[in-house]
Amino acid sequence: MIRITTSDRYNITPLRSFMTNVVALGAGIVAISFIFLASGVNPLYAVSQIFIESFGSVYGIKETITKAIPLILIGAGLTLAFRAKFWNIGAEGQLLMGAIFATWTAQHLGSALPSAVIVPLIFTAGFIGGALWGIIPAILKIKYAINEVITTLMLNYICAEFLTMLIVGPWKGKTRFGFPGTDALPDAAILGVLPGSRIHYATLILAIVCSVGLCILIYKTRFGYEARVVGENPDAGKYAGIDFLRTSLILMAISGGLAGFAGVGEVAGIHHYLGYPASVSSGYGFTAIIVAWLAKLNPLFAIVSGLFFAGIIVGGDAIQISLGLPAATVEIVNGLLLIFLIMGDYFLHNKIQVRSSRA
Amino acid sequence: MEEIIISTIQRTMVAGTPLLLATTGEIICERAGILNLGVEGVMAVGAVTAFIVTMTTGHPWLGVLAAMAAGFAVSLIHAFTSVTLQANQVVSGLALTMLGLGLSGMMGKPYVGRPLAIKMDDLAIPLLSDLPWIGKALFYQSPFLYLAIVLAIAAWFFLERTRMGIQIRSTGENPKATETQGINVSLIRYACVLMGGVFSALAGAHLSISYSSSWVEGMTAGRGWIAIALTIFALWNPGRAIFASFIFGGIFVLQYLLQPLGISPNFLAMLPYLSTLVILLAISFRDPRRLNAPAWLGAAYKRGER
Numbered sequence: 029m030i031r032i033t034t035s036d037r038y039n040i041t042p043l044r045s046f047m048t049n050v051v052a053l054g055a056g057i058v059a060i061s062f063i064f065l066a067s068g069v070n071p072l073y074a075v076s077q078i079f080i081e082s083f084g085s086v087y088g089i090k091e092t093i094t095k096a097i098p099l100i101l102i103g104a105g106l107t108l109a110f111r112a113k114f115w116n117i118g119a120e121g122q123l124l125m126g127a128i129f130a131t132w133t134a135q136h137l138g139s140a141l142p143s144a145v146i147v148p149l150i151f152t153a154g155f156i157g158g159a160l161w162g163i164i165p166a167i168l169k170i171k172y173a174i175n176e177v178i179t180t181l182m183l184n185y186i187c188a189e190f191l192t193m194l195i196v197g198p199w200k201g202k203t204r205f206g207f208p209g210t211d212a213l214p215d216a217a218i219l220g221v222l223p224g225s226r227i228h229y230a231t232l233i234l235a236i237v238c239s240v241g242l243c244i245l246i247y248k249t250r251f252g253y254e255a256r257v258v259g260e261n262p263d264a265g266k267y268a269g270i271d272f273l274r275t276s277l278i279l280m281a282i283s284g285g286l287a288g289f290a291g292v293g294e295v296a297g298i299h300h301y302l303g304y305p306a307s308v309s310s311g312y313g314f315t316a317i318i319v320a321w322l323a324k325l326n327p328l329f330a331i332v333s334g335l336f337f338a339g340i341i342v343g344g345d346a347i348q349i350s351l352g353l354p355a356a357t358v359e360i361v362n363g364l365l366l367i368f369l370i371m372g373d374y375f376l377h378n379k380i381q382v383r384s385s386r387a
Numbered sequence: 388m389e390e391i392i393i394s395t396i397q398r399t400m401v402a403g404t405p406l407l408l409a410t411t412g413e414i415i416c417e418r419a420g421i422l423n424l425g426v427e428g429v430m431a432v433g434a435v436t437a438f439i440v441t442m443t444t445g446h447p448w449l450g451v452l453a454a455m456a457a458g459f460a461v462s463l464i465h466a467f468t469s470v471t472l473q474a475n476q477v478v479s480g481l482a483l484t485m486l487g488l489g490l491s492g493m494m495g496k497p498y499v500g501r502p503l504a505i506k507m508d509d510l511a512i513p514l515l516s517d518l519p520w521i522g523k524a525l526f527y528q529s530p531f532l533y534l535a536i537v538l539a540i541a542a543w544f545f546l547e548r549t550r551m552g553i554q555i556r557s558t559g560e561n562p563k564a565t566e567t568q569g570i571n572v573s574l575i576r577y578a579c580v581l582m583g584g585v586f587s588a589l590a591g592a593h594l595s596i597s598y599s600s601s602w603v604e605g606m607t608a609g610r611g612w613i614a615i616a617l618t619i620f621a622l623w624n625p626g627r628a629i630f631a632s633f634i635f636g637g638i639f640v641l642q643y644l645l646q647p648l649g650i651s652p653n654f655l656a657m658l659p660y661l662s663t664l665v666i667l668l669a670i671s672f673r674d675p676r677r678l679n680a681p682a683w684l685g686a687a688y689k690r691g692e693r
Binding site for chain 2: 174
């Protein structure tokens with residue numbers, strides 16, 4: 029007779045944690061292979077092609093870094109929120125709100141001020157936009173006990189419609205030939221890129237600085253400790269005199285604000301005008317959830333996992349065209365990888381022993 | 388005028404139908420203590436499966452059955468991760484939504500833009516449909532509407548009045564105590580997640596083979612998320628879900644009624660989401676304690692744990 033017993037594992041080393049993720053990703057890729065097989069595509073070719081397209085050439089790497097910028101920014105912010113068990117599913121809306129605030133600032137002040145002034149200003153505006161959109165659900169959760177998953181999601185839809193309302197209405201540009209979208213941002217507000225690429229380096233530097241900064245905030249400060257207590261043991265937190273509203277407001281302001289930064293990068297670094305929500309964001313807010321999860325809620329690791337998922341987006345887009353796969357392929361890949369990552373968590377936290385016991 | 392009122396009621400019922408089906412399913416699931424945020428994804432899988440099977444076989448009811456089976460199959464993922472592996476239910480549900488939306492997009496790609504030759508016919512209830520005014524609005528409708536209402540009432544009866552209903556509710560309130568009664572908590576949770584998935588898939592099937600008779604990627608349009616909010620609005624009671632769903636159906640219809648008045652269509656499209664927030668706020672303002680969620684909602688349960 030074979031008996032399977034499980035017991036809690038307490039000594040989780042970083043190496044074991046890393047290896048668990050590697051195995052989970054591997055298993056996820058095997059599962060994805062079956063989906064490719066079912067749609068008549070050679071899975072070995074498809075999977076290898078994803079990584080060759082994204083990491084196998086200079087052009088591919090440049091594109092991967094470009095897409096990694098918003099993922100790292102948002103993913104790092106989400107690690108903070110998720111640590112406090114604040115399920116911020118609203119990064120998509122927070123990104124868009126950041127883009128809206130940045131666009132307004134650039135259009136109104138951009139032609140009168142030099143670049144050195146306007147660029148920091150639009151980043152500040154973007155942060156404020158994202159932060160405001162982030163603290164609404166925090167207030168609703170702490171003050172009125174309203175589930176943050178629902179509110180952050182509803183705010184995504186509301187923001188997307190609001191943005192569309194702006195670009196077909198009052199903000200519609202005169203140079204768009206009747207198509208929805210604002211006029212181009214003034215030159216002073218356009219972010220510089222590394223030569224021969226679309227990498228807007230100011231945002232890239234910001235993403236790395238924020239990840240490191242958040243890491244320090246979470247592990248080295250009183251606030252970081254409070255945020256973790258809020259998530260792990262609310263009762264103890266109340267007893268210890270932690271102000272839940274204040275802690276939640278700050279952490280959601282940071283989480284939303286970083287998504288706002290990402291919005292600034294997309295508008296001022298990539299598109300140079302405010303267009304449809306789907307073109308401003310392409311789902312970064314949702315993909316960043318997996319980025320944060322793969323990073324084991326460590327903002328520093330979000331840099332690596334952000335690059336990994338940016339690679340999947342770039343490679344996924346490429347094979348979608350070359351192999352004639354639908355756009356939803358990337359979503360399937362993301363969903364399956366996330367499922368396998370959470371399955372991996374089980375084997376990380378539980379010791380499984382298979383014993384043959386004598387009858 | 389009479390025609391406008393009749394058609395408004397009619398469209399309200401149509402718009403409320405998928406919400407009611409999905410909400411009832413989510414209530415059953417949450418009453419057992421499992422939060423399933425995968426509704427939107429399961430709905431999409433149900434919609435595309437029902438559409439493909441109906442198109443290839445020409446039998447809408449076969450499409451419904453296939454959708455139910457598909458909803459069962461994909462929900463098994465969430466049941467396994469959240470019950471067996473005690474994984475984080477929020478993340479697992481989100482993963483299910485991503486996967487479901489992705490799968491539906493992939494499966495449905497060859498069918499985009501191809502209308503259904505034989506869709507689910509509306510069903511006139513004899514005698515009642517001859518009533519003036521409400522007859523046509525309420526009793527000459529999609530079979531899904533009747534099904535949704537019957538299932539919601541059945542779910543209410545089942546949860547509130549039967550022995551198994553008590554077991555489900557006590558699983559959500561206190562799984563430890565439930566287990567000491569010799570009841571298999573995991574089994575109940577599995578059954579409720581799968582049941583919820585079948586209901587969500589039915590909601591999707593309504594969209595693709597009865598409501599619009601075509602497949603469009605992303606046609607669930609956030610209805611799954613609204614169903615999760617309606618679960619709270621209905622205070623985890625399928626009876627209240629009937630009213631809640633049709634109030635929201637009315638809000639969807641309001642978009643079309645107000646548009647001729649020159650209000651921005653994007654502002655009107657915001658209404659369902661905005662109302663969700665306003666209504667949740669209103670319930671909470673009246674009495675936060677009335678937001679009486681099952682005590683163990685979202686918490687994993689480990690067998691034998693004290």
